[in-house]
Amino acid sequence: MIINFYRLTLLLVFATTVDYRFFAGIPGIPSVTLTEIIAYPMVILYAGRELFETSIVKEEILLKYRNNRILFWYFLWAALAAIVASVFRSEPEVLKVFKNLLPSLMVYYFVSTYCNNVNRVKNLIRTYLFGIFINLMLGLSQYLTDWPRPVQMNDIVAEKMDIAGNVINRVATGLFNHPNGLAVLLLPAIILIVALLVKNKSDNILRFPIILIYLVLIVFVLKVTYAKGVFAWAIVGIGLLFLPEKFARWRFGLGLITLIAGITGISYFSFQKAITEGGALETIISRMMLWVAALDVIQSSNYIKIFGNGFKAMDVSSIIFADWQYPNAHNGILNQIIFYGIPAFILYLAMYVKAIKNITDAMLNSQCHLKTECLFIYSALIALFGEYFFEPANDGVVLQSHLFLLYALVQVLSKPMMRVNYECCE
Numbered sequence: 001m002i003i004n005f006y007r008l009t010l011l012l013v014f015a016t017t018v019d020y021r022f023f024a025g026i027p028g029i030p031s032v033t034l035t036e037i038i039a040y041p042m043v044i045l046y047a048g049r050e051l052f053e054t055s056i057v058k059e060e061i062l063l064k065y066r067n068n069r070i071l072f073w074y075f076l077w078a079a080l081a082a083i084v085a086s087v088f089r090s091e092p093e094v095l096k097v098f099k100n101l102l103p104s105l106m107v108y109y110f111v112s113t114y115c116n117n118v119n120r121v122k123n124l125i126r127t128y129l130f131g132i133f134i135n136l137m138l139g140l141s142q143y144l145t146d147w148p149r150p151v152q153m154n155d156i157v158a159e160k161m162d163i164a165g166n167v168i169n170r171v172a173t174g175l176f177n178h179p180n181g182l183a184v185l186l187l188p189a190i191i192l193i194v195a196l197l198v199k200n201k202s203d204n205i206l207r208f209p210i211i212l213i214y215l216v217l218i219v220f221v222l223k224v225t226y227a228k229g230v231f232a233w234a235i236v237g238i239g240l241l242f243l244p245e246k247f248a249r250w251r252f253g254l255g256l257i258t259l260i261a262g263i264t265g266i267s268y269f270s271f272q273k274a275i276t277e278g279g280a281l282e283t284i285i286s287r288m289m290l291w292v293a294a295l296d297v298i299q300s301s302n303y304i305k306i307f308g309n310g311f312k313a314m315d316v317s318s319i320i321f322a323d324w325q326y327p328n329a330h331n332g333i334l335n336q337i338i339f340y341g342i343p344a345f346i347l348y349l350a351m352y353v354k355a356i357k358n359i360t361d362a363m364l365n366s367q368c369h370l371k372t373e374c375l376f377i378y379s380a381l382i383a384l385f386g387e388y389f390f391e392p393a394n395d396g397v398v399l400q401s402h403l404f405l406l407y408a409l410v411q412v413l414s415k416p417m418m419r420v421n422y423e424c425c426e
Contacts, residue, residue: 003045006114010127012038012107013405017131017185019398020150020175033397039106046110064109067411070354071404074347075105081307081340093311097339100397104404111408121373121412125192128405132189133214139172139182139221146170154178162226165279172224175398183227184387184399188380188406190218191237195376199241228280229266229390236262237383241375252360255382256353262386287330287390289322294329296321298337308340328395332388335395355407356381358414365416374413377406 015035022037023029050057065072082098085091115124142149154177162168174182193215197208222230236258247254270284297304297313304310311327318326328335336345356378363374384403393399 005042005046005110006120008038008042008045009110009114010123012042012110013124014127014131015039016103016107016398016401016405017128018134018175021397024151033103035103035107035397035401039103042110043106060113064112067112068351068354068407070347070351071108071407074344074351075101077344077347078340081309081344084307085309089309091309091312094307094309094339097395100395101400103397104401107401108404108408108411111405112411115408116412116415121409124409125373129189129192129214132186132218135174135182135185136217136221139174139224140217142174143170143172143221143224149173151175151177160226161280163228163280165277168226170224171226172221179225180227180230180391181396181399183222183225183230184384184391184393185402186218186222186225187230187234187237187383187387188376188402190215190222190234191241191380191383192376193218194238195241195372195379199372199375226280229387232266233262233383233387236386237379240379240382248364251363251378252357255356255360255378259382259386262382263389266386266390286322286324290318290324290326290330291334293317293321294331294334294338298342304337304341306341306343308336308338308344310338314338328392330390330392332391332393332395332400333385335392339394351407352381352385355410359410362410362414370413373409377409377413381406
């Protein structure tokens with residue numbers, strides 16, 4: 001029997017867009033997501049190839065390691081942190097969060113291995129957009145009819161406000177327990193749709209109106225998540241799509257400057273508005289207090305500095321500093337230390353900077369059609385990482401897997417042979 005790993009990879013990508021956690025909240029039964037249900041059998045089948053194709057699997061793994069050592073070191077350190085906490089401290093919390101992280105490695109590996117030519121990348125993007133479309137339909141239905149809600153909403157959603165500071169009555173959450181999760185999921189998608197609409201020319205007269213309708217739909221659903229931070233980062237990401245070509249050689253530096261300036265500016269603006277006017281932006285104060293609590297936890301323990309596992313300490317510190325018991329920093333970047341320690345944090349940042357450098361280099365050496373995909377990934381990485389600073393997006397399977405999906409596409413589009421294939425096929 002021939003196993004088509006390319007089609008399985010597309011199925012895996014689709015699963016990450018419509019992920020659902022089975023057995024959640026049932027005592028004594030470990031929950032499992034749709035992504036995990038597909039990813040782990042894929043790994044078993046892939047490993048089984050070694051029985052029939054001697055050394056092929058080992059060679060492919062070694063090649064992937066050489067292409068992105070930092071990424072593999074990051075996962076190895078996170079695994080070590082989980083093992084140390086479980087075996088030597090009898091604290092399984094890190095193992096649980098590592099379980100949510102591990103599918104991201106599988107997404108990265110299979111996408112970078114099997115979506116390695118023009119048509120396959122395009123099919124992956126179509127698969128991704130189809131999965132996002134299902135989320136849009138679900139979110140639209142939830143806003144209009146308050147049904148269906150496959151995942152029970154978090155109680156805190158009842159306190160969520162719109163931009164004017166009014167408590168909302170109905171909100172789109174998709175397959176998440178909070179609308180912010182759905183909004184972060186939609187963030188790269190809205191940047192991709194704008195990139196396809198304005199940057200990628202086509203003779204197909206049906207293509208433009210379809211993409212335009214998709215854009216209107218995604219803007220509306222994003223609006224009814226009332227996720228103010230995502231609005232801001234969507235504007236930043238879309239703005240980067242229109243960076244003048246004369247700045248092409250400086251995209252790497254400009255991207256990092258934009259990221260830092262965006263985080264600083266949004267934090268300062270939100271804080272000032274919160275203390276002077278109150279309202280919807282008051283949540284930034286709680287976030288900042290959680291960041292302070294996280295820094296207090298980190299500096300108080302050498303073990304946490306090295307191996308993370310600061311969840312119990314965060315429960316205590318968050319009450320003291322934020323008057324709100326929360327197990328992490330509510331910050332996907334700081335959480336790297338809380339979860340896995342400073343070494344993982346450093347590797348996480350290095351992995352990100354490497355991806356930005358690789359995708360900007362690819363844009364300098366590509367033709368217009370390839371540049372559309374590269375521009376999307378570049379802009380999405382800046383926007384997504386910025387939003388991660390304000391949301392615990394690494395606490396779960398779906399959102400962090402999409403970051404590694406982008407990393408996989410960076411790896412694919414950075415290959416010289418891939419650029420040749422694009423130029424020949426367009």
